[in-house]
Amino acid sequence: MDKHEEKELEAFVDKIMAEAPLESPSADFTKNLVQRIEATQHKEVYQYKPIVPRQVLVLLFIGLLTLTFYLIAQYGLESDGGWFGNVSVEPVFDNIWGWLENYTSSKILMYAVLLFGLLFFVQVPLLKKQLDRNVMLE
């Protein structure tokens, strides 16, 4: 094939290709594509990501361990030698619960409290059923 024929061939193919129609994909091509992409994006959104980053957690853990070992080294393992060895908590509880020692209640009050407790447990399955139904409706 000489140069002239090559030129002729080129011109001929130029003409064919200029006329070759562009093909179009299906009408909902773009819509389907965007849906696919949005689906993957949502997956990314719902992927579990810890609020505290891993590095901070590791640092906290190491810090806690060091503190524990430091305290053990400093004060030892004996319970009486620790921080709360000399703190007495009894007066605090005496103040809060002391009044119970002299308290007496009537039988009616006791029955009322018992009945209230009973009705409370009756309500639990009823409430659960109703909530389930509401959630299903959504």
Add this chain to the structure above:
Amino acid sequence: MLTTNEKELIKKISNGNTVAFSDLVDGHKDLVYTLCIRMLGNREDAEEVSQDVFIKVFTALRTFKGDSKLSTWIYRIAYNACLDRLKKSKKERMRVEVDHLKSAAFSVMDNALDRMVREERSVLINSCLAALPAEDASILTLFYFEEKNLLEMEKVLDLSANTIKVRLFRARKKLAAIMENKFDKETVGSNG
């Protein structure tokens, strides 16, 4: 190399703006789909691969450095995706014999082509392109998509300009041979 519009579009898409992405898809889907259909030879595969191409474009757009035209970069992804698909399906389209091509036949074919109604011509041209092997169909299609810019084609195909020229020549010859075959069967047959 990128226009301001394209830069803006890329920025929006990188931030996850799907409306901007739809614009990009609408602007390029016909070209990508045409390349796929000419390389793969059937609509279902072409549609599927085109979808995958645009998903790849969406996820990889952040890595696009702008050293070529945006369309060139998209064609490159599409071309490689088609090659992968062909490799997987291992379908080889018919081989075209070019030895018998009568070199003086172009003007005759040209005249015959002129006589045909436009629609009929589109169908014939499409069927000839469909008969081309994937490599030739892709190189011809890209040559005209890239407005005959060999430098951009180098980026898509990862080949030197000289190799592309040789392959283009071969592809043109094959296309002409296929066309000649068709004319022998249809037009010439009905005239004689």
